[in-house]
Amino acid sequence: MNQKRISMQMVLFSLIGGLIGFGAGEWMMHELSGKLPDWLLIGLYIGQFAFFVGLFCLLAEMISPRINGIGWRQRYVGFSWKMLVPATFVMLGTAGLLFQLLYGSDLQRSSGSDSIVMLLDTSGSMTQTDPDNQLFEAAADLIGRMDNDMRVAVITFNDQATVLQPMISLSNPADRQAVMQKLEDHEGPSGGTNIEAALTTALDLIRDPASKAGNSTVVLMSDGYSSVNTNQALSPFQQMKIPIHTVGMSTVSADGTNLLKQLAAETRGTYTDVVNAGQLSSAFGQIYDLNRQDRNLLGDRVGPDRDSLLYAAERVLMMTVIGTLLGLALGLIFDNKHVAKSFSIGGAVAGILAGLVLEAGFASTDLPGVLLRLLADLVLAAVLTLFAVTIPASASGQSDRGSFSRRRYSPTESLDAGSSGSKRFN
Known part of the structure; x- marks a missing residue:
């Protein structure tokens, strides 16, 4: 007769x-x-998570073997310890890194830019709109968070444009810090506004072979207005498919806002309006996230794919497979086909729920990613062990525990403490 039992100790562990x-x-x-x-x-995140779940499930069963029975603890726990790392860290870690390669931005990197040219307004009007020099602090913050594979250049402009920092790779921490220091040490604003000179200087820099600009994006911040021959100034950017993302203050200059919106619209960039200089860091961060088009299996999607139903379904599917593999890992650790089957089903359900927690949380709430991952991890750990294990007994009363590799128990072995004349299977 088949019996089912849930080990609440294993759920807790x-x-x-x-x-x-x-x-x-x-x-x-x-x-x-x-x-x-x-x-x-x-891959490392998922692998070590699976390892700790598997480890504590093994400890729970060693303390009170409700699923595999006393015979397992007496004879075969050594095999379980040998299987722990391969079945959890190796198998789940490999699955995690492969899924991230398929889901994430590493295979899609060419769709984003790997070089950013920042055009920063240093005209005299910035003394009123940015008295604390937060523009350069925001630019430094952005450079500090950029990925190591990025390249950046900084151009300041007032009556004329000046290359503050030629195009440089951020792979070297010392170079990154040097660029940030230049921004922090920059002198205060003065003079007028010449946006066209800034665009021309940016174009010359991008075209320079020594810059190795690659796929470029321009980020322009200004609080003012200047006359710009947009057809002439924007034509090269359009031909080279270089977007210009602009940031402005509509409360300061309506004409300047309209110009910035036009520059963005005609180059397929975005316009971001800020009320005060304190919002510049957030505005730059949003532009960078949009530019990178990152997709992280355990994090928020940014860029054009943020609201994609395809990638939403893909995340849930991959988490379902991860949950199923986690259940299978427990079956391999215990060398038990029936445990593997039941926990794999539970793991699939847990994976679906964890995937929905991540997807719905990032899409519709303001909860931080760390909290959403906590909820998803707890769902994965708990739900799969809540599924009852069914182990069939043969008609003759002999116990075939469904080992992957061997028939481990003799007909006379009792699988539960205190059961002498009959077998109790979990």
Whole structure:
């Protein structure tokens, strides 16, 4: 007769393992983001999370073997320890990095820009709109968060345009810090506004072979207006498919706002309006996220694909497979086909729920990513172990535990403490 049983101790221990895996994963996301490629980082996150869940499920069963029975603990726990790392960290980590490669931006990087040219207004009017020089602080903050594979150049403009920083790679931390220091040390604003000179200087810099500009994007911030021959100034950008993202203050200059909107619209860029200089850092960050078009399996999608139903479904599907593999990993650890089947079904359900938590959370709430990942991790850890395990007994009363590799129990072995004349299967 088939029997079903849920080990609440395993559910609790799995949650503990999930919490530890979550904490370790978030530490890696914080410390290694930008230093490791996303596909490797996500693979490590998922692999170590699976390891801790598997470890604590194994500990729970060793303490009270309700699923595999006393015979497993007495004879085969050594095999379970040998299977722990391959079945969890290796298998789930490999799945995670492959899924991130398929889902993420690493295969789509050519669709975004790898070079950004910043055009920053230093005209005299900025003394009123930006008395604390927050424009250059915002630009420095943006450069500090850019990925290592990016290149950046900075051009300041008032009556004329000046290249403050020629195009430089940010792969070297010392070079990145040097650019940020130039921005922080820049002198205060003065003079008039010449946006056309800024655009011409940016174009010359991009065209210079020494710049190695590659796929470029221009980010222009100004609070003023100047006369611009838009047909002549924008034609090269349109031909080279270089978007110009503009940031302005409509409360300061309506004519300037209209010009910035035109520059953005005719080059397929975006216009962002800020009320005060304190919003510049957020505006630059949004432009950068849009430019990068990143898709992270455990994070928010940014860029044109943010609201894509295709990528929403893909995330949920991949999380479903990850949950299924996590359930299968437990079956491999316990060397039990019936455990693998039941927990794989539970893992699939857990994966669907975890995927929906991430997708719905990032799409429709303002909850931070760390909280959404916590909820998804706890769902994965708990739901798969809530599914009852069914282990069939043969008609003769012999117990075939469904080992992947061997028939481990003799007909006379009792699988539960205190059961002498009959077998109790979980």
